Amino acid sequence: MRRLARLAPLAPLARIVPLLLFVAAWHLVGVAGLVDPAFLPPPGRVAVALVDLLRGGQIGDNIAVTLLRAFTGLALGATAGVWIGVMMARSEVFDAYAAPLVGATYSLPKSALVPLFILWFGIGSTTAICATFLACLLPVVVNTHHGVATTPKVLVWSAQAMGFSDREMLGRVFLMHALPDIMTGLRIALGFSFVLAISSEMIAANSGIGKLIFMYGENGTYDYMFAAITSVVAVAFSADRALLAVTHRILRWHDSAVPAADAA
Amino acid sequence: MRPAGTVSDAKIEIRGLSKSYSTGHGSLLAIDTVDLTLAEGEFVSIVGPSGCGKSTLLYVVGGFLSADGDVLVDGTPIRGPGTDRGIVFQDYALFPWLTVRRNILFGLERRDVPQAERDAVADRLIGVIGLKGFEHRYPRELSGGMRQRVAIARTMACDPAVLLLDEPFGALDAQTREMMQDELLRIWLDTRKTVLMITHDVSEAVYLSNRICIMSARPGRIVEEFSVDLDRTLPREELVVSEPFNRLRNAVWLSVRRQAVAAAHADPG
Amino acid sequence: MSRHDPLWLRVRSVASVVVVLAAWEAVARAGLVPPLFLPAFSTVVVTLWGVIRDGSLPEDLAISLGRAAGGLTLATLAGVLVGIAMARNRVAHWLLDPFVALGFPSPKIAFLPIFILWFGIGSLSKILLVGFACVFPVAIGTYAAARGINRVLIWSGRSLGASAGVLLGRVVLPACAPRIFAAMRVALPVALITTFTAEMVGGGGGMGATLMYSQRFFESPVVFAYLLVMLAVGLVLDTTMRRLQARSPVLRGDA
Ligand SMILES: Nc1ncnc2c1ncn2[C@@H]1O[C@H](COP(=O)(O)OP(=O)(O)O)[C@@H](O)[C@H]1O
Ligand SMILES: [Mg+2]
Numbered sequence: 209m210r211r212l213a214r215l216a217p218l219a220p221l222a223r224i225v226p227l228l229l230f231v232a233a234w235h236l237v238g239v240a241g242l243v244d245p246a247f248l249p250p251p252g253r254v255a256v257a258l259v260d261l262l263r264g265g266q267i268g269d270n271i272a273v274t275l276l277r278a279f280t281g282l283a284l285g286a287t288a289g290v291w292i293g294v295m296m297a298r299s300e301v302f303d304a305y306a307a308p309l310v311g312a313t314y315s316l317p318k319s320a321l322v323p324l325f326i327l328w329f330g331i332g333s334t335t336a337i338c339a340t341f342l343a344c345l346l347p348v349v350v351n352t353h354h355g356v357a358t359t360p361k362v363l364v365w366s367a368q369a370m371g372f373s374d375r376e377m378l379g380r381v382f383l384m385h386a387l388p389d390i391m392t393g394l395r396i397a398l399g400f401s402f403v404l405a406i407s408s409e410m411i412a413a414n415s416g417i418g419k420l421i422f423m424y425g426e427n428g429t430y431d432y433m434f435a436a437i438t439s440v441v442a443v444a445f446s447a448d449r450a451l452l453a454v455t456h457r458i459l460r461w462h463d464s465a466v467p468a469a470d471a472a
Numbered sequence: 473m474r475p476a477g478t479v480s481d482a483k484i485e486i487r488g489l490s491k492s493y494s495t496g497h498g499s500l501l502a503i504d505t506v507d508l509t510l511a512e513g514e515f516v517s518i519v520g521p522s523g524c525g526k527s528t529l530l531y532v533v534g535g536f537l538s539a540d541g542d543v544l545v546d547g548t549p550i551r552g553p554g555t556d557r558g559i560v561f562q563d564y565a566l567f568p569w570l571t572v573r574r575n576i577l578f579g580l581e582r583r584d585v586p587q588a589e590r591d592a593v594a595d596r597l598i599g600v601i602g603l604k605g606f607e608h609r610y611p612r613e614l615s616g617g618m619r620q621r622v623a624i625a626r627t628m629a630c631d632p633a634v635l636l637l638d639e640p641f642g643a644l645d646a647q648t649r650e651m652m653q654d655e656l657l658r659i660w661l662d663t664r665k666t667v668l669m670i671t672h673d674v675s676e677a678v679y680l681s682n683r684i685c686i687m688s689a690r691p692g693r694i695v696e697e698f699s700v701d702l703d704r705t706l707p708r709e710e711l712v713v714s715e716p717f718n719r720l721r722n723a724v725w726l727s728v729r730r731q732a733v734a735a736a737h738a739d740p741g
Numbered sequence: 742m743s744r745h746d747p748l749w750l751r752v753r754s755v756a757s758v759v760v761v762l763a764a765w766e767a768v769a770r771a772g773l774v775p776p777l778f779l780p781a782f783s784t785v786v787v788t789l790w791g792v793i794r795d796g797s798l799p800e801d802l803a804i805s806l807g808r809a810a811g812g813l814t815l816a817t818l819a820g821v822l823v824g825i826a827m828a829r830n831r832v833a834h835w836l837l838d839p840f841v842a843l844g845f846p847s848p849k850i851a852f853l854p855i856f857i858l859w860f861g862i863g864s865l866s867k868i869l870l871v872g873f874a875c876v877f878p879v880a881i882g883t884y885a886a887a888r889g890i891n892r893v894l895i896w897s898g899r900s901l902g903a904s905a906g907v908l909l910g911r912v913v914l915p916a917c918a919p920r921i922f923a924a925m926r927v928a929l930p931v932a933l934i935t936t937f938t939a940e941m942v943g944g945g946g947g948m949g950a951t952l953m954y955s956q957r958f959f960e961s962p963v964v965f966a967y968l969l970v971m972l973a974v975g976l977v978l979d980t981t982m983r984r985l986q987a988r989s990p991v992l993r994g995d996a
Binding site: 222223224226227229230247300301303304305306307308309311312313314315316317318319320321322323324326327328398399402403406407410411417418421422424425430433434437440441444445447448 | 750751753754755756757758761777778835836837838839840842843844845846847848849850851852853854855857858859930933934937938941942948949952953955956959961964965967968971972975976978979
Binding site: 360361362363365366367368369370371372376380381384385387460461462463 | 531534535536552553554555557558559561563565567568569570571578579581582583610611612626627630632
């Protein structure tokens with residue numbers, strides 16, 4: 209037991225080892241001639257391509273464009289989503305009107321709207337942002353609705369007995385109670401924002417990392433294509449971890465704040 | 473102390489109060505024509521079998537549920553919840569996202585209280601409930617007894633004229649419960665608020681109240697009343713072994729027992 | 742009748758859909774927007790009937806649903822395997838956890854060109870991409886379920902002399918079934934969106950490819966007809982899975 213305890217600080221390293229093994233295997237199949245390097249560029253060449261793309265600024269510029277689209281859609285979707293979710297939870301009448309529309313849009317695969325948006329707005333950021341907005345909106349609506357609607361009666365009554373009006377309770381009680389659910393919705397929305405931004409760039413765009421990946425694929429410069437995909441994985445992973453860290457901080461009061469062993 | 477019965481002005485009047493819930497299969501009568509008057513500064517307990525409608529009665533008096541009949545505070549019918557009636561719920565109902573200190577100060581947020589005075593109130597109450605050093609903990613980091621004390625302090629911070637307590641010590645272990653009872657007694661002797669407390673603990677009711685009302689099994693009705701006239705200046709060790717205390721305790725216990733047995737017969741299983 | 746009456750609320754829900762459709766029809770008919778941008782609802786319905794009758798829509802739908810179902814099946818098989826292995830074996834956990842952690846938040850659609858490179862533009866690349874996109878939620882759901890199994894259940898099975906295989910089939914899988922099914926419900930929209938997007942980007946037939954093709958040739962009524970069908974497919978499949986879950990005691994978790 210004690211030997212294990214002494215190894216504990218090395219735990220993050222232990223998690224990287226399987227990834228290194230994977231890269232080594234990837235390298236070896238190339239060296240052994242098991243696959244055609246045209247189909248699977250060896251990791252060394254992908255790394256060189258990645259450095260080249262980072263130096264030349266192609267990755268930085270295009271990821272910046274994609275992130276701007278993704279985060280604009282996410283911010284708009286989250287804001288509107290919280291508002292609609294609160295309204296649905298607090299007003300039966302609003303809920304009756306909104307529920308069928310939300311239910312119908314919820315199950316529509318949002319990327320299918322991209323061709324329609326291209327028809328309406330042309331190729332470019334507006335199309336990507338609209339698709340991202342709709343995709344981010346619904347998980348936030350559904351989760352906010354749930355969080356507000358499940359606020360325990362006794363909490364509402366406690367605030368009422370201290371003289372708070374419904375309006376004053378919104379930020380102090382209902383939204384605070386819904387916060388864990390809202391963060392769950394936001395995490396789903398963050399994932400969607402990348403998927404939709406990149407999808408719409410692959411379907412039709414002049415810029416963005418999705419376009420870049422697609423272009424290298426068409427040109428047959430596969431080492432650059434792999435490098436660009438690697439950068440997308442790294443950015444999406446970092447954004448997700450950053451959101452998790454923020455969530456952890458602002459939900460210190462919540463039971464979920466007990467550190468998760470492996471938050472996947 | 474002021475013995476029960478000599479106070480004249482009614483603080484709370486409950487007249488012909490009935491409340492039914494609508495459920496999946498028809499309506500369910502929870503309390504049936506309850507009449508009860510609390511004098512200013514009086515401590516009244518309600519004891520009855522579980523499910524007889526005690527919480528329901530308290531929620532109606534709190535103004536959270538509407539019902540048939542009248543509830544008057546200082547002679548005026550209540551219209552919803554009000555800051556004149558502070559309530560402590562059975563399961564504490566602390567705001568989990570606020571620290572101990574901010575929970576206690578929650579009710580002062582919407583009042584024009586200067587910061588210095590707020591700090592004074594918080595410091596005083598945290599001292600009273602013995603949670604110095606725990607001010608910045610969140611409710612999930614506290615034991616049941618600590619949460620209970622915070623809930624009481626939060627209600628006291630608003631300084632309501634009436635305290636409504638729903639089985640406030642029900643979830644505590646025996647030792648903590650006795651300490652909390654002594655604390656509540658001291659607060660009551662200091663402030664002389666009007667208190668309506670629900671409990672299923674007969675000794676607790678006898679130890680704390682001026683008057684004890686026994687509720688029947690559902691639909692809840694008040695079937696018997698006991699006046700308590702004990703010397704509150706006696707320390708607990710002496711009081712609870714004294715002959716008058718135990719005579720009254722046994723009488724109340726028998727009365728509750730009759731209702732519980734009736735409930736078990738009416739509702740087998 | 743109170744405005745909060747259940748029946749009255751139902752009326753409002755229906756009204757809200759009717760109002761949206763009526764507004765759509767009115768705006769299009771009044772010529773407020775060119776028909777290229779917004780064909781009238783009635784035109785779309787007629788077009789829908791046309792593409793159903795000439796067999797093009799049923800064919801596209803069959804292709805897309807086949808790909809989505811194939812990918813989801815693969816993902817379920819692989820995800821359950823990975824999830825249970827990670828929960829029951831420390832080495833498997835150590836080996837696989839970094840990949841699951843890295844793969845779960847990444848937008849799998851970005852891998853589409855790799856799948857096209859390796860498996861062509863036909864159905865195979867799409868089925869495999871859908872499988873890749875859906876395997877993560879299934880693996881994570883299964884892992885969480887298998888970790889949560891009551892140890893006493895497994896011990897008592899072992900003490901009765903059950904072999905590892907019997908234990909897996911009789912104890913572990915049934916206990917995980919509700920969470921696995923719940924994960925499949927999460928994965929279903931992922932399967933649909935991945936299929937449609939892959940078809941839109943890579944062609945090769947199916948709903949997405951025809952949608953893209955119609956947009957390029959400015960056949961707006963077909964675009965809207967296909968969108969309506971995609972919406973209906975998502976709604977019907979999710980409702981079906983929810984019903985199944987509610988009906989079956991094994992999937993509900995109270996068997
Ligand atoms: N919101 C409600 N809807 C329907 N029935 C209720 C509701 N709240 C309480 N009841 C029923 O009313 C009766 C009285 O409940 P309560 O006042 O909580 O009893 P007590 O506090 O004495 O245990 C119980 O039978 C309970 O099941
Ligand atoms: Mg109760």
